[in-house]
Amino acid sequence: MKLLHLILLSAATASAQFFGTSSSNPTPQARHLNVTADVAFPAAPLDLAARPRLINGVATTVNVQVANQEAEPIVVEYIGASLVDTARNVVVKNFTSAKVGTVLESELQLDQEYAFTADLAEQVLNLVVAVVITTPAGEVVSVQAYNGTVFIVEPEASIFDPQMLFLYILLAAGFAGTLYVAYNTWIASVQPKQKRKFDTPKPVAPVVLSSGTGAQYDEGWIPEHHLKKPQVKTRAAGPTTGRKVRKVVE
Template sequence: MRFQTILGYGMGLAAFLQIAAASPLDEPEVLAVASFPEENAFGHVVNGEKNNVFLAVENKSDRNITLQSIAGSIHHPETNALVKNTTALTYKVPLLGGAKIQLPYSFYSEFKPGDWRLNIWIDHTAEGEKYRVQAYDSIITVVEPEVSIFDFKMLSTYAIVIALLGAIGYYTYLSFAPQPKKRKTPAVSAPVGPVTATGAGGYQEEWIPEHHLKKPKARKTKSTTLTSGDETSGAELSATEGKRRKNKK
């Protein structure tokens, strides 16, 4: 009986130790507070831009922990319905007991301008166990970025769009516009056979057209020169006419 009693005590002690080993340890006390930078005191989240948040983490326990990641989510301000999770950043930074650290966190917003609820948390592990600590839970205001005509991004975007439209328009013009007709220039016929040069001032008659080789015939003109006989008869006629005029008088 005594042996059985001792055996029973031993089995009970082993079961107690097994239960104690299986029971989880208490969660280490870790504080995390997220805040926007000083230039964004009202907590405005700008669409299409990188929004920065800083997390101050303090390990108030005497156990060492490892900061695994920081993540967040956007919720409806009234129903708290999940809209979208933000980007999760992995750190895996060890944090000793009683130590403090500040970690940056950034995310992008593509939501309708207005009020939304933002949640940010940090995941850490301690002795193989994973824990989550809430760092931010508040209403934020999503706004559109300010538009400026001198914005480099906007100007570069306009330049790229204009260049693409110009290239498309030029390609369309070349594809559908009627092409101008090319004028045909008469081809200059080259002389057949070799060309030989003669001496100074000489030429070859086979290269000259036939109608240029024919010499024009001299035209016959009537001579208007009076002979001596003609001159004598003319003088006699003039004398006879003079006598006739005197007789009439």
């Protein structure tokens, strides 16, 4: 109880300084008040029936129920929570208090949501949730709503999580780069080099000519001026011979 009182004292004092409480005495008193408080946890991420869990980075929203059995109305000022290491008797984490400031009449109940987010290493701690109440006489009284063991855990990883997909891409790129460097360093350097194949000239289609006898042969190697056919001119012979003479003109 002494540790709980110190927790509520620090939480209430910090909340009063931040929100500017009008009460002249913001220190929570350790006297009995006919007011009950309870906490209802959602099914996820906290499951009190199996294993209470606070998931790092995931906001936990609880429903704080305050019932006033006093003859006079009260004022629900703040709701706060802390994580306590009971083995060492120290406060590990003080969550930010939530300002409520609701007047609760006699015989009535208040349902108020309160959210907090854990960001610690995986471990087992005690979760303490308390309500700071102001009486008509100006007293500030703390009422415990919950005090139980919780497990601080990391969120479950999913293969479809964008951060995990980005990590997979980085790992795949690094693995591919390592394989490329290893191949060029130890495999490609010891492989025998292939002989270079020189380009062979493209075959030239031969020029095929037909002779008078019907035989075909390649005349690509014959000079051009030898391929010209000679022109034959005929002239009349002299009166004494009576023969015609042909003259070959190239």
